Amino acid sequence: MRCRQIADADLDPVAHLLTRGFGARRSLAFWRCALASLKGRSTPADMPRYGYLLENDGVPVGVILLIFSATPGGGALRANVSSWYVEPAFRSYAALLVSQALKRRDVTYTNISPAHHTWPILEAQGYQRFSNGVFVAVPALHRGRHGRVLSADTVPDAPFESFERELLVDHGEYGCISFWCATADRAHPFVFRPRLVNGVIPCAQLIYCRELADVVTFAGAIARRLARRGLSFAIIDANGPIAGLTGRYFADRMPKYFRGPMRPRAARRGVREREPR
Template sequence: MSRRLRCRQITDVDAPSLVPLLASGFRTRSASYWSHALRVLADRDAPAGYPRFGYLLEAGDGVPAGVVLTIFHRRTDGEIYCNISSWHVTKTLQGYASLLIAAALRHREVVYLNISPAESTWPIIEAQGFGRYCEGQMLAAPALSAVTRSARILAFDSCSDAQSALPKDERALMREHVQKYACIGLVVQDGVETRPFLFLPRRVSLSPARTVQLVYCRNVADFSRYAGALGRALLRHGYLTALVDANGKLPGVAGRYFRNRGPKYFKGPRPPHLGDLSFCENVLFGP
């Protein structure tokens, strides 16, 4: 490697110079989108010992020539997860792109996620040791599914009963996503059971109807079980369809499954469970 090239952690002062680099590498995103994304990372705390922003590749003149953003967080089960996001290196230095990803993936105890890889990069990330944990997505019309009669749906943001029934760390996760990231928080009470759900409003090419994406539940089987009741609650918010990560058509849920649409990859000690995209790029930066 040239002595005039180095890979290092991104700091707060680097953010302005990274915006044009990211905008040039991801042309479907505007400079204002990347300015917002970097402000979000600046305003949140990563777990101790992990970078807040990610890593950059710096040329000898101090100009960033490559970037990879990392979103580290500690999940409710105590595990450290990291969403690898927005990996780009200028054409002239693409031979050094592996330096960035090697720096980002150096923590062996971390579960790394790549939740939005372009199809052209699938072989590359598989060669880096990533494997699929999600094969595709289901576009569901949950209101058309059968209703569990015993289920009661509560809005998390307006009902103290819905909040108090959840464990403290899960309650904090729900509150942050509802208040900071404009998610819709719903809680299902079914007898002694209480199940939380978070949905992110978004536009998808698959559906002309207003759509949400499931970004948090304890298990995607919970969505299948309560799809009818959740769908009716979402209708009251004006949303007809829901995009759900899945490895096949969800039993009992009205809708269509699309294999190889939105596949998701992981690398680390254990695969994540479907139905948890909390603190990932789509939520923090916007869909």
């Protein structure tokens, strides 16, 4: 029994292992696509591209996918624990896999889509919440400030951070709704991910903005942009109601966890930090 990094040659066995673990929720085609996406993305130097596997006599029996990234500017390392599974007969070795995956003290590990039954496990592993729930907002009910809405690939004629344009363009290619709200003083980036609540109700989940206050400021412009895609409300990671927005806060819904030196900020993450959907 040993634990090691996942290599390119392991991708098909790992895809089959994850398919067994997640059952009807995720197909083999899904996992092959997800692993291909990880193979094609850039990874910080010396960090695993895919994560780690648990191996018994050369056969993968456990896997944990890690999506590494470096924060813009400072370059601090983050890794999202995207998906993990260990075959029932080898569950007693799961701690070995986890300890190997979470061993670096200079990395902030996140889990932004944990299943409810894993919450106590995460807390036992030293994770803390950085977002306790979600705020469901109806931005159209708040006029906000009128800013110019620009497409993601536009180079605004107002100040902005260079990495934000790359972030908007990249996330647009992942199927997100990415745009700027620009004023004479500043260009403000926004990324929303279209999704279905309970599999039927369309909405937009806020993935990135510079500050949550920007959502309030440009609520009207955001509402008009989302309405073009038939989306009337937005889901926002939060720790309570958001002043200035009409909506409702739901505690203990979709909590986000972290472990490590840097506490993440809500609404400053990306789809590349989670498994491809």
